[in-house]
Amino acid sequence: MRRRPFLATRPAPRVATRIATRVVTQLARAGLVAGWLGCLAAPAAAQSAAAEAPGADKVLRVCQDPNNLPLSNRAGEGFENKIAALFAQQLGWKLEHTWYPQRMGFIRNTLRAKEEHSERFKCDLVTGVAKGFELAANTHSYYRSSYAMAYVKDHGLDKVRTLDDLLALDPSQRKKLRFGAFAGSPVTEWLLQNGLMEQVNWYQSQTGDAEQYPGEIVEKDLASGKIDVAFAWGPIAGYFAKRTRSASIVAIPLQSRPGMKFDFEIAMGVRHADKDFRQLIDRLIDANQGKIQAILEQYGVPLSALPPPQSSPP
Structure with a gap:
């Protein structure tokens, strides 16, 4: 194949200047229009995001297993059910559940899943994760x-x-x-x-x-x-x-021993972006530690002392 000379693929200098001027003008106009449209859309987007934020409609949406006593079940008989109900009562919010078995895909199908034809997530709070769980932002630990x-x-x-x-x-x-x-x-x-x-x-x-x-x-x-x-x-x-x-x-x-850890802190999990909501749950956990412990003791949960709560990362 005969290669075309490089210069033949470029316009002449004067033509190039006129084209460049038109392109710059068009880009500038497009930028102004996009900026104007962005200014109009920003408040609407912010309002939409605020409306979809956890608790904006005063509903505590929790992600729980429907058949995993003593943690939770669909009949509300588990200690995670009771603690979620306690939090909803203190907030004065309605309590709703998204049920999914605690197995592979749990977070994907609950905390990260959105309702059909909506930008609202199915649920906002996983009521039990091991401290250090990476797929969600961890709240303060509520038992060990x-x-x-x-x-x-x-x-x-x-x-x-x-x-x-x-x-x-x-x-x-x-x-x-x-x-x-x-x-x-x-x-x-x-x-x-x-x-x-x-x-x-x-x-x-x-x-x-x-x-x-x-x-x-x-x-x-x-x-x-x-x-x-x-x-x-x-x-x-x-x-x-x-x-x-x-x-x-x-x-x-069982008592932990060198190189063999048997005890673990349990926290709750929220989406990493929901910082205000995480802080709200932290406050509820800290304010209700006595009531939470009483619930756990009713279920025969062996408890160890929790370390003092640390500030959640920003």
Whole structure:
């Protein structure tokens, strides 16, 4: 292919000057028009954003799991349900829920999802996230708990109060035990280090079955004798140990040790852009810490002291 000379692709100097002048004039006019239109649109956009801001219509919209006691359920029987209701009452706002199972896609389908044909988000507050959760801005922590070990009383384990006590059992007795644990939980490392992996029934915290719930490890399998020791998040172990009537179950909080953390602070989550709303929730948490603790104790949640709240990042 014959290459065209570079100069032949450019206009002559005088023509180029006239074209450049017209282009600059057109751009300037377009800029003025765009700026004028922007000035007109800005107040409307600001008003729209204000109208869609969390709580602008005095509704507290929370994102919760419909079947995850003791945290929450559709009937409003969980402690996260009660705390959300407390906040709505104190604000004088209506309380609304967006229900979605706590599994992969939860934030995408709740906190970050918008109502159909609207710019309003489906919900504005996730009522339970581990401190440091990155997909949402964290509020002040409102409780601190730990993983727990649960077993049925009068089945030969009554003197076991720590993980070391479990290891100190007679080897012939320990080898007969069946452990229940959630895959990926902090206790997994301890089980691995102590050669107990072959004795474990593994559970999934996130499944495709909306009817399953984490408490089954205690309420069903531990109570029925399918497993001898259950390792679960403390609020789950404590609640179902207290509620199960078919067996007398004890739940013992696990103490963190070097290189193995079992206790975690729990906060709430909001969108990163909703700074004013986050500060409002922080104030509610701080002002109601006594009432929150009383609710948690009713559910058998093992509690540890919270550190003093730190200022939320700007």
